[in-house]
Amino acid sequence: MTHASPTPTKKYDLNFARWVYENVDGGDRMALCMQCGTCSGSCPVGQQMDYGPRKLFMMIRAGLKEEVLKSNTLWNCVSCYNCVVRCPRKVPVTYILHDLATVAVREGYAEAKESDNSRFAKAFWWSAAKYGRTDERLVTALYYFSFGMGEGYKRGMANMPIAMGMVKTKRMHLGMPHKCKNTGELKKILAKAAEIEARSHAGGAGNANPAGGTAGHDK
Amino acid sequence: MSERKTGVYLCSGCGIGEAVNVATLEGVAKSEFRMEPKTHACLCGDEGVGMIKADIDAGVNQVIVAACSARVMTDRFAFEPHLTIRADLREKVIWSHPAGDEDTQMLAEDYLRMALSQAPKVTAPEPWVDGDYSQRICVLGGGVTGLTAAKEAAALGHDVLLIERSDRLGGHALGASKRLPHRPPYDSPEPNDVDALVAAVKAESRIVVKMSVTVTKTAGMPGKFAVTLSDGSVEDVGAIVIATGWRPYDATKLGHLGYGASPDVVTNVEFEAMLKAGRPQRKSSGQPVKSVAFVQCAGSRDPNHLPYCSNVCCATSLKQALELIQADPLTNCYVIYEEMRTPGVAEELYRAAQKAGVIFIKGKVKGVGADLTVTVADELVQADIPLQGLDMVVLATGMVPNSTNPDAAAEEYGADLLKGDVDPEAPIKVAGYCGSEPGAHERREQAIPPGGPLLNLQYRQGPHLPVLHDGFADSHYICFPYETRRTGIYTCGPVRRPMDWAEAAEDAQGAVLKAVQAVRSAAAGAALHPRVGDLSFPKINYNQCTKCRRCTVECPFGAIDENAEQYPQVNATRCRRCGTCMGACPVRTISFDNYSVEMLTTQIKSVKIPDEFSGKPRILVIACENDAVPSLDMAGIKRNSWSAHVRVLPVRCLGSVSLLCVSDALSVGYDGVMLMGCKPGDDYQCHFVKGSAMAAERLSKIGETLKSMMLEPERVVQVEASIADADRLPKVIDEFVDRIMGIGFNPFKGF
Ligand code: SF4
Ligand code: SF4
Ligand code: SF4
Ligand code: SF4
Numbered sequence: 019m020t021h022a023s024p025t026p027t028k029k030y031d032l033n034f035a036r037w038v039y040e041n042v043d044g045g046d047r048m049a050l051c052m053q054c055g056t057c058s059g060s061c062p063v064g065q066q067m068d069y070g071p072r073k074l075f076m077m078i079r080a081g082l083k084e085e086v087l088k089s090n091t092l093w094n095c096v097s098c099y100n101c102v103v104r105c106p107r108k109v110p111v112t113y114i115l116h117d118l119a120t121v122a123v124r125e126g127y128a129e130a131k132e133s134d135n136s137r138f139a140k141a142f143w144w145s146a147a148k149y150g151r152t153d154e155r156l157v158t159a160l161y162y163f164s165f166g167m168g169e170g171y172k173r174g175m176a177n178m179p180i181a182m183g184m185v186k187t188k189r190m191h192l193g194m195p196h197k198c199k200n201t202g203e204l205k206k207i208l209a210k211a212a213e214i215e216a217r218s219h220a221g222g223a224g225n226a227n228p229a230g231g232t233a234g235h236d237k
Numbered sequence: 238m239s240e241r242k243t244g245v246y247l248c249s250g251c252g253i254g255e256a257v258n259v260a261t262l263e264g265v266a267k268s269e270f271r272m273e274p275k276t277h278a279c280l281c282g283d284e285g286v287g288m289i290k291a292d293i294d295a296g297v298n299q300v301i302v303a304a305c306s307a308r309v310m311t312d313r314f315a316f317e318p319h320l321t322i323r324a325d326l327r328e329k330v331i332w333s334h335p336a337g338d339e340d341t342q343m344l345a346e347d348y349l350r351m352a353l354s355q356a357p358k359v360t361a362p363e364p365w366v367d368g369d370y371s372q373r374i375c376v377l378g379g380g381v382t383g384l385t386a387a388k389e390a391a392a393l394g395h396d397v398l399l400i401e402r403s404d405r406l407g408g409h410a411l412g413a414s415k416r417l418p419h420r421p422p423y424d425s426p427e428p429n430d431v432d433a434l435v436a437a438v439k440a441e442s443r444i445v446v447k448m449s450v451t452v453t454k455t456a457g458m459p460g461k462f463a464v465t466l467s468d469g470s471v472e473d474v475g476a477i478v479i480a481t482g483w484r485p486y487d488a489t490k491l492g493h494l495g496y497g498a499s500p501d502v503v504t505n506v507e508f509e510a511m512l513k514a515g516r517p518q519r520k521s522s523g524q525p526v527k528s529v530a531f532v533q534c535a536g537s538r539d540p541n542h543l544p545y546c547s548n549v550c551c552a553t554s555l556k557q558a559l560e561l562i563q564a565d566p567l568t569n570c571y572v573i574y575e576e577m578r579t580p581g582v583a584e585e586l587y588r589a590a591q592k593a594g595v596i597f598i599k600g601k602v603k604g605v606g607a608d609l610t611v612t613v614a615d616e617l618v619q620a621d622i623p624l625q626g627l628d629m630v631v632l633a634t635g636m637v638p639n640s641t642n643p644d645a646a647a648e649e650y651g652a653d654l655l656k657g658d659v660d661p662e663a664p665i666k667v668a669g670y671c672g673s674e675p676g677a678h679e680r681r682e683q684a685i686p687p688g689g690p691l692l693n694l695q696y697r698q699g700p701h702l703p704v705l706h707d708g709f710a711d712s713h714y715i716c717f718p719y720e721t722r723r724t725g726i727y728t729c730g731p732v733r734r735p736m737d738w739a740e741a742a743e744d745a746q747g748a749v750l751k752a753v754q755a756v757r758s759a760a761a762g763a764a765l766h767p768r769v770g771d772l773s774f775p776k777i778n779y780n781q782c783t784k785c786r787r788c789t790v791e792c793p794f795g796a797i798d799e800n801a802e803q804y805p806q807v808n809a810t811r812c813r814r815c816g817t818c819m820g821a822c823p824v825r826t827i828s829f830d831n832y833s834v835e836m837l838t839t840q841i842k843s844v845k846i847p848d849e850f851s852g853k854p855r856i857l858v859i860a861c862e863n864d865a866v867p868s869l870d871m872a873g874i875k876r877n878s879w880s881a882h883v884r885v886l887p888v889r890c891l892g893s894v895s896l897l898c899v900s901d902a903l904s905v906g907y908d909g910v911m912l913m914g915c916k917p918g919d920d921y922q923c924h925f926v927k928g929s930a931m932a933a934e935r936l937s938k939i940g941e942t943l944k945s946m947m948l949e950p951e952r953v954v955q956v957e958a959s960i961a962d963a964d965r966l967p968k969v970i971d972e973f974v975d976r977i978m979g980i981g982f983n984p985f986k987g988f
Contacts, residue, residue, distance in 0.1 A: 028625045029624060030598070030622065049591060076617040
């Protein structure tokens with residue numbers, strides 16, 4: 019949206035850190051992070067992250083904006099909330115990571131736009147926003163074909179036996195996708211959320227994002 | 238003293254009567270000592286005590302109580318002015334050994350013999366009191382610590398002489414913009430309130446302030462100090478409180494952190510003055526400071542500079558950063574640290590600084606350029622990171638104690654003595670050390686701050702106040718703070734360890750209470766810590782003294798000087814009654830009314846040594862009464878058990894153990910001797926500072942003697958005991974007994 023993050027001109031330039039404190043969901047509490055490492059140590063997917071949350075937060079302070087917004091840390095978080103529960107300084111690590119992911123997409127970091135997880139998030143969100151439910155077939159198809167026709171076909175065929183097995187055991191159905199009862203109401207709710215979010219970002223200060231309502235919501 | 242009439246009282250309560258045969262014990266007193274003991278089933282009860290009192294009214298003037306440990310029921314069995322001798326049949330016999338056992342019975346009998354045999358050797362002590370004593374307290378140093386000390390001493394009703402080297406009261410606090418938080422919620426710098434303290438001291442009529450003077454000479458002893466000042470006056474005082482504080486570490490030695498590279502690299506003391514003067518500005522350009530890096534541990538915790546943590550510089554940097562941010566929220570403050578140390582409530586200040594946006598960078602400074610670029614090996618980001626665009630670099634320099642007077646030249650006389658005194662932990666290896674063996678340590682290089690002696694003591698052991706290896710005035714941080722190795726002279730504030738304003742004020746209160754106790758006890762002839770109230774003092778028989786001066790040198794408190802004929806002379810109120818002089822004297826000519834080498838050897842020899850065919854060894858454990866004996870008592874209370882072949886001889890301090898006690902024990906047939914006392918060393922737990930170290934040093938020389946007696950050196954060991962060793966000591970003792978049984982019986986048995 020409008021309010022883009024500033025880019026540091028030198029190490030430990032505090033403009034990006036201060037922007038994160040003020041504009042990212044939970045960022046104000048990030049100032050209190052004391053670098054204990056409890057979050058990184060608790061994270062079940064920490065091994066699959068470029069940097070654990072602890073280091074990522076220090077990099078934000080160090081003004082390493084580019085490395086932060088390009089990192090897969092933002093995308094690999096599985097929202098288990100282990101870190102949030104354990105952080106001695108009550109830093110809402112999970113919210114911060116998810117909101118940073120939206121920042122990365124919004125500000126056009128190619129790595130963020132092209133990462134597997136952001137593709138999946140987009141597919142997931144499309145289904146959730148349209149039907150109020152996720153349809154496995156549509157989500158996987160959208161995700162697979164986001165890599166191109168050939169690649170999508172290849173991945174789809176590779177997973178066909180699994181899909182058939184699921185149909186056979188009634189874990190997946192054929193036919194029209196299931197919907198929630200009132201998709202009209204759902205649309206209104208989402209429109210309202212988007213409006214609130216736009217307002218808070220346009221305002222620049224504060225972090226009035228509704229908790230947890232930010233993951234993968236570009237478009 | 239009138240003729241000695243000794244009453245012997247046995248207690249059969251607390252299970253003693255069931256576990257040992259008291260009638261046989263009575264028989265020992267009757268047949269071996271020709272004494273008529275009385276037994277009571279609850280000796281500490283009104284009836285038992287009444288029985289003893291009735292005997293005292295009828296002429297008994299020395300009481301022997303064979304019951305519980307000498308450490309309990311002391312008020313019940315105090316019959317002043319008469320002496321009470323205690324034999325412990327409870328903690329160290331029936332609670333720690335099986336009931337109805339032959340060996341337990343023999344143990345009880347031997348402890349009774351030890352008590353009975355010493356009776357003729359001791360008398361109730363008569364105190365040393367001589368003329369007038371001053372109740373006035375001298376406080377050296379007019380900073381926060383000294384001002385608080387003066388105020389508190391006056392509030393306790395004592396006249397105070399407050400001496401300040403500069404021409405102003407207030408010390409370093411005068412240069413402080415604000416002070417560290419000292420009251421809830423502890424999260425923000427507090428106003429500097431030293432002016433109120435100065436005013437309170439000036440308004441107190443009991444306090445006489447002398448400024449722009451130093452002490453040129455101090456003679457005498459507690460209650461009778463004569464302090465000569467640089468203005469020529471001589472003041473009589475009873476005790477001295479040293480509150481000389483600290484000086485900042487010499488920043489010119491911190492070139493590696495950029496000091497001198499730019500005028501905008503300053504110390505925290507310099508920066509504090511800038512904050513006090515208003516908004517800090519760059520010295521180079523006059524521009525306001527908008528971006529500051531604080532470099533922690535500038536000199537501190539660095540073996541090449543100050544080996545210790547200066548304790549307050551972390552909190553001080555937090556305070557200074559917060560002051561800057563409170564003035565302008567957009568100031569960039571970076572704190573470069575290796576470990577943030579915010580003891581106690583200073584953690585709240587740390588949190589406040591984080592909340593305020595101070596950036597904490599963990600790492601080492603690799604270099605500071607003339608353009609103020611600070612390169613940090615950043616541990617958290619794991620890269621070398623250059624910090625650019627800084628306006629100022631503040632070095633958080635540490636505290637150097639004013640344990641010497643920086644204005645005075647170092648005194649030639651006594652410098653060796655001071656160095657020799659710095660680390661009582663000589664690299665001593667004791668033969669056959671048992672338990673956890675202390676590593677052989679090198680004598681540590683000590684950092685005596687440059688300058689002359691503070692008090693210029695006219696003591697035989699030199700003019701200095703002994704310091705620890707890091708240069709702080711010696712005082713035990715935890716167990717007995719304030720105490721120095723010079724009785725009646727107490728330290729408080731940063732001269733004894735780095736501390737902040739609020740802590741220093743609290744410290745001053747503690748030291749003043751000590752000083753008050755010192756002047757009051759001196760006038761009564763009573764000892765101070767740790768033998769508080771003891772009226773005995775060492776007496777030297779000049780007819781036998783060979784003027785060898787061992788006592789003068791070994792006294793941990795410098796209590797002994799030499800008189801005109803070169804004989805050692807005890808300054809009684811300086812003496813702490815440890816008996817180290819007694820243990821040092823090669824001709825056993827130093828003794829107390831109630832404590833002497835003869836009294837100890839008599840006890841040692843009173844024990845019945847069975848012949849080797851009985852299969853029962855005898856091991857002597859000479860145990861210090863400060864920690865080792867209480868620890869054994871606690872072992873008894875916990876019903877921990879140890880070999881019944883061991884006889885425990887309590888002593889005032891291992892320092893008071895003459896080697897003659899050890900050789901006497903071996904020559905009468907003990908199979909092994911264990912000395913059990915506090916930890917020696919720079920981090921000593923010895924209540925008399927050097928006593929256990931002196932014992933270890935003496936023991937290190939006993940090997941030759943043992944060899945000449947054709948005995949194995951492993952028969953004599955020293956072990957460290959602490960108050961918390963109730964579970965460990967029984968094992969240590971049993972291990973030693975096993976080891977001795979491995980060596981075999983002492984061939985001197987039966988001679
Ligand atoms: S657990 Fe909390 S305080 Fe610790 S490093 Fe993670 S975010 Fe920081
Ligand atoms: S919530 Fe995300 S960052 Fe936190 S522990 Fe779970 S996966 Fe890791
Ligand atoms: S208080 Fe902090 S800066 Fe000072 S020596 Fe200790 S750790 Fe270093
Ligand atoms: S060695 Fe101990 S007992 Fe002897 S004079 Fe010194 S303090 Fe007193």
